[in-house]
Amino acid sequence: MTSVFEVIAEPNRRAILSLLVGTEQSVGEIERHLRLPQPAVSKHLRVLRDAGFVEATVDAQRRVYRLTPKPLEEVDAWLEQFRQFWSAHIDALERHLDRMDRSPRTKKRPRRKP
Amino acid sequence: MTSVFEVIAEPNRRAILSLLVGTEQSVGEIERHLRLPQPAVSKHLRVLRDAGFVEATVDAQRRVYRLTPKPLEEVDAWLEQFRQFWSAHIDALERHLDRMDRSPRTKKRPRRKP
DNA sequence: CAAGCATATACTCCTTGGGTTATATATGAG
DNA sequence: CTCATATATAACCCAAGGAGTATATGCTTG
Numbered sequence: 001m002t003s004v005f006e007v008i009a010e011p012n013r014r015a016i017l018s019l020l021v022g023t024e025q026s027v028g029e030i031e032r033h034l035r036l037p038q039p040a041v042s043k044h045l046r047v048l049r050d051a052g053f054v055e056a057t058v059d060a061q062r063r064v065y066r067l068t069p070k071p072l073e074e075v076d077a078w079l080e081q082f083r084q085f086w087s088a089h090i091d092a093l094e095r096h097l098d099r100m101d102r103s104p105r106t107k108k109r110p111r112r113k114p
Numbered sequence: 115m116t117s118v119f120e121v122i123a124e125p126n127r128r129a130i131l132s133l134l135v136g137t138e139q140s141v142g143e144i145e146r147h148l149r150l151p152q153p154a155v156s157k158h159l160r161v162l163r164d165a166g167f168v169e170a171t172v173d174a175q176r177r178v179y180r181l182t183p184k185p186l187e188e189v190d191a192w193l194e195q196f197r198q199f200w201s202a203h204i205d206a207l208e209r210h211l212d213r214m215d216r217s218p219r220t221k222k223r224p225r226r227k228p
Numbered sequence: 229c230a231a232g233c234a235t236a237t238a239c240t241c242c243t244t245g246g247g248t249t250a251t252a253t254a255t256g257a258g
Numbered sequence: 259c260t261c262a263t264a265t266a267t268a269a270c271c272c273a274a275g276g277a278g279t280a281t282a283t284g285c286t287t288g
Contacts, residue, residue, distance in 0.1 A: 140264085140265095141264070141265060141266090142263095142264065142265085152264085152265070152266090153265090153266080153267080155265095156265060156266055156267080157266090157267090159265095159266095160266080160267090174263095174264085175263060175264040175265070176263095176264060176265080177264085177265065177266090
């Protein structure tokens with residue numbers, strides 16, 4: 001699993017993350033919530049752990065999982081570059097239409113090899 | 115491609131999105147930037163278009179692509195549920211350690227079937 | 229120590245999706 | 259009309275990864 005984005009691409013993994021907001025949960029609990037076979041849950045948790053989305057502590061035979069924020073912050077950081085854009089989107093659209101308006105209906109442009 | 119998360123899981127698609135921040139680009143331009151064969155680019159653009167990440171306008175034989183913000187906002191919205199968490203993370207950790215401290219070193223707990 | 233529960237791991241099967249090659253479509257130039 | 263350019267689509271191949279089954283590991287209790 002190369003990137004955090006691939007990790008959160010999987011619906012069940014996103015479900016696990018959402019499940020862990022605010023509450024630690026054992027594997028068994030997660031299993032019951034997601035209604036997914038236990039090995040599948042363990043596998044997803046492994047991926048999440050390796051990517052740093054969650055960490056576990058041992059409680060007898062149980063492993064209790066909880067969220068760790070770093071990778072999610074990474075996603076947030078990636079989104080940052082678009083925020084300025086989408087808040088400015090309306091304005092940009094206006095300027096664009098403006099330009100379209102004032103330029104004389106682009107007719108010829110091969111533009112490659114002049 | 116079911117979800118926006120699967121769409122942005124692909125590195126080249128993320129590259130295309132980043133490339134389109136602030137500047138419209140034709141397929142050929144994108145192709146040169148990413149150094150990816152044209153059909154691959156077209157395929158990715160198709161996925162991005164279908165998911166609403168970009169839209170295209172026709173300029174003679176060219177298609178000029180630009181960003182559209184909605185799906186990215188969707189990702190942002192999903193992240194929202196974690197924001198409260200990760201800003202509260204330090205505090206929560208402190209409280210957690212506190213509890214660990216005051217409870218007498220959890221020894222036995224099958225807890226299932228009392 | 230034996231038994232039982234909780235979780236992890238190994239392995240197989242099958243689907244999905246990205247790259248590639250070839251071809252189709254559409255537009256503009258001469 | 260013919261040719262070149264720009265992009266899209268189709269068909270194929272291949273690798274990756276998720277689900278499922280079986281098994282291993284580890285801890286607890288009697």
